[in-house]
Amino acid sequence: MGGQRGVEPVNELAARTPLSEAQEDYLKQVLLLGSGGEGMGKLEDTLVVSTQDLADRMQVKPASVTGMLKKLSELGLVDYEAYRGVRLTVAGYKVALEVLRHHRLLEAYLHQALGYGWEEVHAEAEKLEHHISEAFEQRIAEWLGHPSHDPHGDTIPGANLELPQTTPNRRLAALKGGEYGMVARVATQDQDSLNLFAHLGLKPGAQIQLLEHVAEGSRVQVGRERYLLPLSLAQVLWIRPKGDCHVDHE
Amino acid sequence: MGGQRGVEPVNELAARTPLSEAQEDYLKQVLLLGSGGEGMGKLEDTLVVSTQDLADRMQVKPASVTGMLKKLSELGLVDYEAYRGVRLTVAGYKVALEVLRHHRLLEAYLHQALGYGWEEVHAEAEKLEHHISEAFEQRIAEWLGHPSHDPHGDTIPGANLELPQTTPNRRLAALKGGEYGMVARVATQDQDSLNLFAHLGLKPGAQIQLLEHVAEGSRVQVGRERYLLPLSLAQVLWIRPKGDCHVDHE
């Protein structure tokens, strides 16, 4: 059997074997971590992901990650070299996008059709994403009118897995004092953070002004309330800058 | 540890440990098989179920069933004695009803909210029933107006797991020639049978007349069509008898 010359023979067939829930989750996290906070982009723009990071995200020991990466590598879903980290292959990227599409469509559906709060949808979608059929995906996508974003402001890959157009946003922590903007994305999966953001009215679409950065975090104005957000939170709030600074009030 | 006098000490606590999908499925099937075609009734009216029957239903070898029954027995969810078959305990019965409630609410929701055909809902509900939260259950129940029956005519246990009132129906195979009635329940999970019934318009609510029983099965009138249903199908079609025979036409 030696001698398959050529560049990328790999196990393309295996990509058709139905994957386990765990496998899908690993692929999804490789994509998310590799996209590093930014929206999530083309496969080429993706970074190499470390065993450790994956272990943290999956709530699992690094040794377990190694084991899984070997399997996924044999399936041709990731490029993995010991001690060097991991990246998705084209096949793995497709799977990850599909899972992410399920997840985000579910979030949108739970929010819009069943009245879940936007901060509540993540957990439920996380469980369901692996168990819905393509028919289900299609029907909720249709019901929703084929949305491009979920309730957190994350983009939803299209039915053919194309990525929606994204506008360039900046983290709240990167705004300059006085700048106005609209919350475009709340990029955390931590339930406590989500609850806090929801409580403060900091959801996608909300208009805000960054007052100033201080040692403890960022001071921000939302409606007529002013809050101090610790840096960790200011890092996950993505803002679409609006008009420039010092506008017509005060 | 000897000497817990009293009748039913058992492992009540374990019933609180979250069960695996497989465990839930076994419990559900013990209930369904123990209810033998009839609607599904009180725990007391339930029959003992054999290892073999369970194996057939679960698409699994009898040896595997034995293994699982031992575990469920230790958890206090079934009463199991080697070679004598199995029955649910009160705790197991509750779990089974809960799973069934999920299943049937999902079927109703998929049908009414997402436009699935009534014959298509079973498979999707089968996968999802183990993965929805109580919040999800509640929201779809509410959306549906707390229905008492699913699209196949099966009763849906209430939020407190009470059983809805059931009216006494008879199998099509048990009707007498000339009797009229309404399809009340299509009691099969076989996809081909479901498709056939759907194709013939034999869904819950349909008005029918039994013409006669012949060697090959039962001849039945639906609208202005007449069909011959093999006995196996006539056994799973439950009818609510309407007016008596020979009414005002022909």
Added chain:
DNA sequence: TTATATTTTTAGGCTAGGCTAAACCATTTG
């Protein structure tokens, strides 16, 4: 009531996906 047939259980294996402890590599530090 003994013999045969059927059902059920036991024994021993396998895979997936976790874990721990120990070995290994790479990178940083002295």
Added chain:
DNA sequence: CAAATGGTTTAGCCTAGCCTAAAAATATAA
């Protein structure tokens, strides 16, 4: 450039659920 440090992998174990083959119990027939 050697040594210490910390992330990574290997080796070996464990549990859930399934399997097959063989043994045991029950049910049926003679």
